[in-house]
Amino acid sequence: MNPLRNTIYNCKQATFLIEKKQIKKLSFREVIFLKIHFIQCTVCKLYEKQSIAIGRLVRQLFHDATQKPETHLGDDVKHDMQERINEELNKN
Amino acid sequence: MASENQRPDPRQWVMAHADYLYNYALSRLNNEEQAKDLVQETFLAALEKVDKFEGKSSERTWLTAILKNKVIDVYRKKSSGLRPTEDVKEAEHDQQDFFDAEDGHWNVNNRPKAFGVENCDPLVDKEFNHILQRCMQKLPALWMAVFTMKHIDDATTDIICTELKVTQANFWVIIHRAKLNLRACLQKNWI
Numbered sequence: 383m384n385p386l387r388n389t390i391y392n393c394k395q396a397t398f399l400i401e402k403k404q405i406k407k408l409s410f411r412e413v414i415f416l417k418i419h420f421i422q423c424t425v426c427k428l429y430e431k432q433s434i435a436i437g438r439l440v441r442q443l444f445h446d447a448t449q450k451p452e453t454h455l456g457d458d459v460k461h462d463m464q465e466r467i468n469e470e471l472n473k474n
Numbered sequence: 475m476a477s478e479n480q481r482p483d484p485r486q487w488v489m490a491h492a493d494y495l496y497n498y499a500l501s502r503l504n505n506e507e508q509a510k511d512l513v514q515e516t517f518l519a520a521l522e523k524v525d526k527f528e529g530k531s532s533e534r535t536w537l538t539a540i541l542k543n544k545v546i547d548v549y550r551k552k553s554s555g556l557r558p559t560e561d562v563k564e565a566e567h568d569q570q571d572f573f574d575a576e577d578g579h580w581n582v583n584n585r586p587k588a589f590g591v592e593n594c595d596p597l598v599d600k601e602f603n604h605i606l607q608r609c610m611q612k613l614p615a616l617w618m619a620v621f622t623m624k625h626i627d628d629a630t631t632d633i634i635c636t637e638l639k640v641t642q643a644n645f646w647v648i649i650h651r652a653k654l655n656l657r658a659c660l661q662k663n664w665i
Contacts, residue, residue: 391577391578391579392577392578392579393573393578393579393580394572394573394578395578397650397654398646398650401646401649401650401653402646402649402650405624405631405649406631425580425585425586426580428586428587428588428592429586429657431592432586432589432591432592432657433653433657435591435592436591436606436653436656436657436660437625437653439591439602439603439606440606440610440625440626440656441625441626443501443603443606443607444501444502444622444626446603447497447498447500447501448494448497448498448501451493451494451496451497453496453497453500453506454493454496455492455493455496455510455513459510460488460489460492463488463492463513463514463517464485464487464488464489466514466517466518467484467485467487467488467517467518467521468485470518470521471484471485471521
């Protein structure tokens with residue numbers, strides 16, 4: 383088997399580098415690998431687009447969870463929580 | 475809402491921050507009871523060191539930092555970095571189908587297809603977010619921990635590896651696998 387086929391066309395390796403790239407600067411070798419891989423692999427190109435978009439959507443989801451919360455603690459739960467705090471405060 | 479750089483006022487904490495902290499914990503743990511307990515613990519832990527609060531950050535930021543550490547404690551307990559747990563084994567098994575074992579090409583059935591997220595306009599859809607949440611919940615505890623610490627909290631790789639006791643090499647493998655699984659789950663459930 384042609385060793386080049388085994389490396390440069392390896393989508394598992396390419397997606398690994400696509401993930402790494404979003405966190406850390408790739409080495410020169412890795413950059414070249416991805417560039418060549420993308421020339422012939424539209425699937426991995428699509429993967430990169432989706433991967434970046436998913437990262438953005440997840441951040442948005444977590445941001446909204448605290449900024450526009452849909453779940454609230456019940457008044458009784460909150461009351462108990464404040465009571466516990468007051469108890470501690472009154473100890474001093 | 476508490477204003478910045480003031481002395482903390484524990485008698486207002488619950489009213490001012492409980493919902494915020496609760497949702498912070500809930501989004502990371504997906505367990506209402508656990509999230510509630512952590513919020514209570516956070517308030518009590520904060521009380522103990524309230525004298526040390528210097529007002530350099532807002533009261534909320536300070537409380538959130540305490541809660542964040544408690545969430546990491548839960549992650550750590552749920553997952554051991556040394557031996558693969560059942561959930562990890564299962565998720566890894568699902569992944570064997572993604573690529574050809576021989577040449578690393580995408581297998582035909584698992585190849586990425588366009589399913590809407592790749593368009594630039596932000597896809598703000600309740601139903602989509604629901605699926606996204608469900609897909610995240612399916613990730614093994616350790617993967618979820620690494621994923622959220624990196625992508626949401628912007629923790630450095632070194633901190634994540636130390637806190638969760640994973641090696642650098644394993645860190646990258648998890649980052650890769652978590653996204654592969656999440657993407658596949660979204661494609662499967664959203665199309």
